[in-house]
Structure formats: C-alpha cells, structure tokens
Amino acid sequence: MRVWLILLGLVSIAGLRPALADEVTVGITSTAPPFVDVDADGRLIGGFNVDLARLLCQRMGRTCSLEKASFPQLLTRVEEGTFQVGFANLLKTPDREQKMLFSVPIWRSTSSFVARAGTPALDPVKARQSARICVVRKTLQEAYLTQQPGPAANVVPVSTHAELFQGLRAGHCDAALLPTVQGLSFLASPEGAGFDYSGPPLQEPNVSGNVHIVVTKGRPELLKQINDAFAEINRDGTYRTLIARYFPFDIL
Numbered sequence: 686m687r688v689w690l691i692l693l694g695l696v697s698i699a700g701l702r703p704a705l706a707d708e709v710t711v712g713i714t715s716t717a718p719p720f721v722d723v724d725a726d727g728r729l730i731g732g733f734n735v736d737l738a739r740l741l742c743q744r745m746g747r748t749c750s751l752e753k754a755s756f757p758q759l760l761t762r763v764e765e766g767t768f769q770v771g772f773a774n775l776l777k778t779p780d781r782e783q784k785m786l787f788s789v790p791i792w793r794s795t796s797s798f799v800a801r802a803g804t805p806a807l808d809p810v811k812a813r814q815s816a817r818i819c820v821v822r823k824t825l826q827e828a829y830l831t832q833q834p835g836p837a838a839n840v841v842p843v844s845t846h847a848e849l850f851q852g853l854r855a856g857h858c859d860a861a862l863l864p865t866v867q868g869l870s871f872l873a874s875p876e877g878a879g880f881d882y883s884g885p886p887l888q889e890p891n892v893s894g895n896v897h898i899v900v901t902k903g904r905p906e907l908l909k910q911i912n913d914a915f916a917e918i919n920r921d922g923t924y925r926t927l928i929a930r931y932f933p934f935d936i937l
Contacts, residue, residue, distance in 0.1 A: 708748045709907065711738050712768035715753040716846045718870040719931040720774065729753060733931040734772040737791075740923065741898075744914035755844045757823045760784075763899050769907060771899040774864055776825055781899075786908045789915060790895035792928075792936040795886035796826055799853065799868050800860035806884035807860055813839045819849045819858035826862040829892045846871075853880060862892075866936060 713734050715721060721732040729735050729751050742749035749770075754762060762768040764784045774794060777787050798807045798818075812818060813835030820827045822842045830840045841858045843849050850871045852858045861868075865886045871877040887893060900908040918924040928936060
C-alpha cells in the first residue's frame with residue numbers, strides 16, 4: 686500500500702511539471718501611464734506594457750506573473766534570471782546584449798527634454814552646461830548627459846519617472862530628459878500644467894532607436910516564442926489596435 690502511495694505521488698508531481706514549465710515571471714517598470722496603470726493599492730491593472738505582456742503570454746499559452754520594478758531593479762533581475770522577461774522600453778546596447786536577450790523591435794523611441802513652458806529651448810549638446818536635468822538612473826538618457834561637458838551636479842539621477850516629474854514640479858531640476866512618449870501623460874495631466882517639451886525630439890542614435898522586450902540569457906526558447914507571438918499580433922491587426930488605444934500617434 687505504501688509503495689502505491691509513493692508511486693501515485695511521483696505521478697502527481699510529474700503531472701505538475703508541464704504547468705510549472707509554462708510559468709513566467711515578467712518584470713514591468715513602474716513608469717507613468719500610458720505604459721503602466723496601477724490601482725490604489727499599487728497593483729498593476731493596465732497600461733500599454735501591461736496589456737502587451739498579457740496579450741503575448743496569452744498567445745504563447747504561458748501563465749505569467751507580472752511584477753512591478755524600478756528600471757535599475759528590472760535590469761538586475763533579468764540579468765540574474767529572477768525575471769525571465771522584462772518590459773522596460775529598452776533600447777539595445779552592446780553592454781546590455783552581453784547580459785540579456787533582445788526581442789525583435791516592438792516600436793521606435795526618441796528622447797525629449799521637458800521644461801517649464803515659455804523658457805528657451807535647451808541646446809541638446811550643451812544642456813548640462815546651462816541646466817540641472819533630472820534623468821532616470823541606468824538609462825541611455827543618463828549616459829548621454831554624463832558624456833556632456835558641464836557640472837556633475839547638473840545631472841540629477843532618480844529611480845523612476847514619477848520621481849523625475851516630482852523633481853521638475855518641486856524645482857529640484859530645471860528640465861528632464863526622458864523618452865518622448867513617456868512625457869505624454871505628465872504633460873496632459875493637471876500636475877504637468879505649465880510644462881512642455883523643450884525643443885524637438887532628439888534623433889541621435891544613442892538616445893533614440895528601436896525598443897525591445899528583454900529575456901534572461903538562459904531562456905532562448907522563450908525569446909523565440911515571444912518573437913513568434915509578436916509576429917502573430919502584428920499580422921492579425923491586434924497590435925495596431927493596442928497602439929491606437931494608448932497613443933495619439935503611430936509609434937512604429
């Protein structure tokens with residue numbers, strides 16, 4: 686009798702393995718809308734990246750657990766493998782390619798300065814000389830600023846875009862440098878009254894380019910499934926519908 690119970694237990698455990706193999710922990714940066722929306726308790730309830738992650742998981746037949754993280758935390762956890770997938774509006778760099786896998790491009794990003802409306806537009810290559818600029822840590826925007834001449838104190842690093850907008854409003858910085866689309870929700874909100882984009886979007890390759898989903902290095906098969914699922918939602922028009930729900934212009 687005892688032998689049969691042991692065998693039954695082994696069969697039950699074996700039966701669970703396929704389901705466990707399908708589980709994926711997805712990190713999503715806790716950025717402002719339209720990319721992420723949270724409820725009063727801070728739980729993820731929607732936003733472009735959240736909806737895209739859920740859509741791709743559905744098409745892949747995967748059970749996904751979505752977790753919020755700051756941008757630096759997400760990079761670290763994808764690299765160490767505690768996040769198998771990351772949605773952080775990431776551009777590909779040689780350094781990042783050493784640490785994680787990149788999906789096919791999912792949209793194209795530019796960067797912009799945001800400052801008080803009516804102030805002279807910042808010269809992108811001299812911005813650090815004339816203004817204190819808030820920027821999220823470990824981003825291409827931070828790397829761009831640190832390579833410019835000017836006082837070190839004029840680069841004001843923060844952990845999230847929410848902190849970046851708070852810094853602008855509180856006067857901790859004169860301007861902010863961030864992906865253009867991530868300024869939309871702030872500028873359209875009551876908190877963003879009196880602020881605007883400062884000059885046209887930056888098109889330099891080191892602060893603009895294709896955005897990718899990232900996958901931990903040890904899961905190349907998961908990367909292929911993501912790319913296949915993304916191709917599918919492109920073909921059937923689902924992705925275009927998702928973009929139109931969140932953005933007033935084409936981001937492809």
